[in-house]
Amino acid sequence: MIESWRWYGPFDAITLPEIAQTGATGIVTALYEVPYGEVWPEEMIRARQDEISADRDFGLYWNVVESLPVHEDIKRGDGDLERLFANYRQSLRNLAACGISTVCYNFMPLLDWTRTQLDAPAPRGGTALRFSQPHMAAFEIFMLEREGAEADYSEEVRATAREWYEASSEGLRQNLLNSIMAGLPGAFDRYDVEGLREKLKQYVGIGRDELRANYARFLAEVVPAAEEFGIRLCVHPDDPPRNILGLPRIVSTGDDIEWILASQDSPSNGLTLCSGSLGANPANDVPAIARRFAPRIHFAHLRNVAKEPDGSFQEAAHLGGDTDMVALIAALVAEERRRRQEGRADVSIPYRPDHGHELLDDVGRGTHPGYPLIGRMRGLAELRGIVKALQHESVSYD
Known part of the structure; x- marks a missing residue:
């Protein structure tokens, strides 16, 4: 498994020399400067590669794109789609020309990952990302005033939401909005309440079936090109894995993933196994999902969440939370062993520690929400230990 680290390039408060000290070698990044739907120029890709690998002693290289964004017009099936598909294919061609072959993306409409609090207290100090079902209900029902929102929440959650809203200050409501908007680090789009309504x-009129149809068209347009260029596309699951703001989410369960992979049955149509996103759905057995789709896993985000009965969840320590991380990594290590026996070229699965807690000097540093230095380094060290132990067990010393 390839230890990797998400880096936001010129927008990141964490430097490449600091990343090198974590022990990771793969850099997971994107050209955040390029507007959605435009071509990623080859010269910009090479410039970012040169920046990452400038100090040869660090051994850093750009190994995964996260993300090559899918334009909202594609998700809605509206606008100049032929141009958008052509631009996406050309970006894939340019990445391949630069030797980058793993491309993570998502198909979440409008918002990426969604949280209601960015600084929830962690059990032993520090802070964590949190999704509160009552706070989300308060936002949808009382702040956004979305028609039909009440039906998406239980009576108990609606009552708690009303209590919070009636007791909240304007500052708390603005903080809730800011937290929900924070899940757009790649786009840097932010909306006020009225802007979000618009x-x-x-x-x-776009429900689950319509969004699926638009997704199937996207895959039909780009997967053959990815095959031609030797690119491994890998979709990221919905976060959280449920409908948000009345928008359908269609990458939330094992059955969703099966539909996606079957719609273009190609090694170039793969999965980013995100244990935190999938783990927020009580119906998902994440290690079982990893075993089920192991041959098509091209990238892994490893983190953990602790779920609550009302639908809330909080980012846990990487080896805490509800997902059996040892069983999950065992599935990935076993898949690498199988690939090696098959003689596959893509034996090693890149992974990164996802969404760490803000710990110690992380606090107040101004890193992207969920992406501190020390919290993720702690997570990487823990994950590294599991990987090494499992790999050791698989070696015969006779």
């Missing part, structure tokens, strides 16, 4: 109008 954006949601663009999805009126």
Whole structure:
């Protein structure tokens, strides 16, 4: 397994020399400067590669793109789609020309990952990301005033949401909005309440079936090109794995993943196994999902969440939470062993520690929410230990 680290390039408070000290070698990044839907120029890709690998002693290299964004028009099935598909294919061609072959993306409409609090207290100090079902209900029902939002929440959650809203200050409500908007680190788009209402109008009439159809068209347009260029596309699951703001989510369960992979049955149509995103759904057995789709896993995000009965969840320590991380990594190590026996070229699965707690000097540093230095380094060290132990067990010393 290839130890990797997400880096936001010129927008990141964490430097490449600091990343080198974590022990990771693969850099997971993107050209955040390029507007959605435009071509990633080869010269910009090479410039970012040169920046990452400038100090040869560090051994850093750009191994995974996260993300090559899918334009909202594609998700809605609207606008100049032929140009957008052509631009996406050309970006894949340019990445391949630069030797980058793993491309993570998502198909979440409008918002990426969604949290309601960015600084929830962690059990032994520090802070964590949190999704509160009552706070999300308060935002949807009382702040956004979305029609039909009440039906998406239980009576108990609605009552708690009302209590919070009526007792909250304008500052707390603004903080809730800011937290929900923080899940857009790649786009750098932010909406106020009225702006979000306007954006949601663009999805009126687009339900699960319509979004699936638009996704199937996207895959049909780009997967053959990915095959031609030797690119491994890998979709990231929905975060959280449930409908948000009345928008359908269609990458939330094992059955969703099966539909996606079957729609273009190609090694170039693969999965980013995100244990935290999938783990937030009580119906998902994440190690079982990893075993089920192991041959098509091209990238892994390893983190953990602790779920609560009302649908809330909080980012846990990497070896805490509800997902059996040892069993999950065992599935990935076993898949690498199988690939090696098959003689596959893509034996090693890149992984990164995802969404760490803000610990010690992380606090107040201004890193991207969920992406501190020390918290992720702690997670990487823990994950590294599991990987090494499992790899050791698989070696015969006779």
